[in-house]
Amino acid sequence: MSETKNITELKNVLEAALLTSHEPLSLEDMTRLFADRMERTTLRMLLDELKQDWAQRTMELVQVATGFRFQARVEYATFLARLNPEKQAKYSRAVMETLAIIAYRQPVTRGDIEEIRGVAVNPNVMRQLLERDWIDVVGQREVPGRPSLYATTKHFLDDLNLRSLAELPPMEDFTQQEPPLNI
């Protein structure tokens, strides 16, 4: 007694199994789906047809090391990535300090930043802040080399929920020497 009568039904069972499995299914796994004996060649033929059926659709049937699986076509990757945004990294200390200097001392050149921090500014640090659209070049200082003058943008204020730079924590708070800890 055969429980499945035709090729379409056999393919449907395979499709349901492949779409719901967390792991790739081996040929051996798939033969277990059917109560009746299933030849490997028949199974391969069915998988080929299934692959064809999905050729123009959202998923593709692929074979990987441990078996077969459906996977979303690569063009959907950017959409799907939005569902689970990667945990955001933190900015390095260099980035944060550079940003603080630009925010409080703008407009400043890279040289100014280096002078205040006492170390060379890694170009990568500036790139991160420029790409975030938190700083931009507002002019050049008219000294040899005409270095760019950096300032913070409106976008930076928006992201930090500020109306103007005047709302930044006032710096006098920090200029006072903190009293030494009395232990």
Next chain:
Amino acid sequence: MSETKNITELKNVLEAALLTSHEPLSLEDMTRLFADRMERTTLRMLLDELKQDWAQRTMELVQVATGFRFQARVEYATFLARLNPEKQAKYSRAVMETLAIIAYRQPVTRGDIEEIRGVAVNPNVMRQLLERDWIDVVGQREVPGRPSLYATTKHFLDDLNLRSLAELPPMEDFTQQEPPLNI
């Protein structure tokens, strides 16, 4: 600038997301898929169409407590069961009765459960339900000892294919009509 041009493409993005997500997707999750603003009504319309598209196919688009998901149609259950012969162990009667009391009488304390069942509640019973994420503590009853109040979770509804507690089989079905006491 719109990144997706037509309804078919929008539906494809939704299909790819729903077929690859292990958890139901809420409407909010799905709006995040698109860079452009997506109205709830548009989204619901697309989901309706997608459901129709799959009406004759292996998977069905269903709505449960936390959102939408694709699941294999019930006629494939016997086939798919063969893939995982080591069935999840059935819960004991004590576990199921405790679950029923929490589901139908929530929020309840352990004392309430003991009162209805007429026996002490084994801590192991509660642990099994908590570990399955089918119940959780929603508060304390303001009586001496402040006992924990238990309720069922959204995950419980999802696992039972329900959108809300109102979809549980009605309790009246189980209670015999109360005839006048015949003394």
Next chain:
Amino acid sequence: MQTLVTIDARIHGEAFTELPHDLYIPPDALEVYLEAFEGPLDLLLYLIRKHNLNILDIPMADLTRQYMQYVEKMHAIKLELAGDYLLMSAVLIEIKSRMLLPKPAEIESEDDPRAELVRRLMEYEAIKLAAQRLDEMPKVGEDISVASAYYQHMSETKSPEVSLDDLAEAWRNVLKRASNFQHHKVGKAELSVREHMSIILRRLKVDNLLEFSQLFDMVQDGIPKLVVCFLAILELAREGLLRMTQQAPFSPIYIQINNHE
């Protein structure tokens, strides 16, 4: 004749000569049977249902007698007797004794000593049936298979969050290390001056040449803002970032980026 008593069965090609263990029925079946009850209410329900009695019309004498028999059997086979069973015995005996007492005529049915027991039995039975229904419902992981096709995880890296505290902390660190800080002392007011310096530089990037008065919006801006803007221009001039020109006294003052030609 010997061959006739030999069991002629083969399982996986091997001769099958012994009874499998799972066919073994424990001789102490009663113990298993009693352990199957979920408690005294469950046992009472069983006794009522077994005799097909109306739960609302419990013959207390029979029920109590049968219940006590079960409890005695449990005791006899040293099944650990739960206090719940003994408590229920007490309840049953109390009900029975109260029913034996002569009833004053005016007593209403609510005072039936069985009413509370009936209520509890009905509630328990409803929960028991509900539990069975829940058990039978299809569940994810048992009968329901949820789509979980694969996709290539591409991480859309979200930009790090920065709070005002983070920024202040960074600035504090800068100040701690900058030994030559003293002459950089800048107050809150000067911060808005610095902001205006950036704003003016941005405008000059677009317009190249601006008339001095164009930098001031006499209608929109309040006095403090006008002052801040003026200070910003002075500061920019002091730092050599812009050049101010005036052809003649009282003629318009023009401002442009300093080009050091």
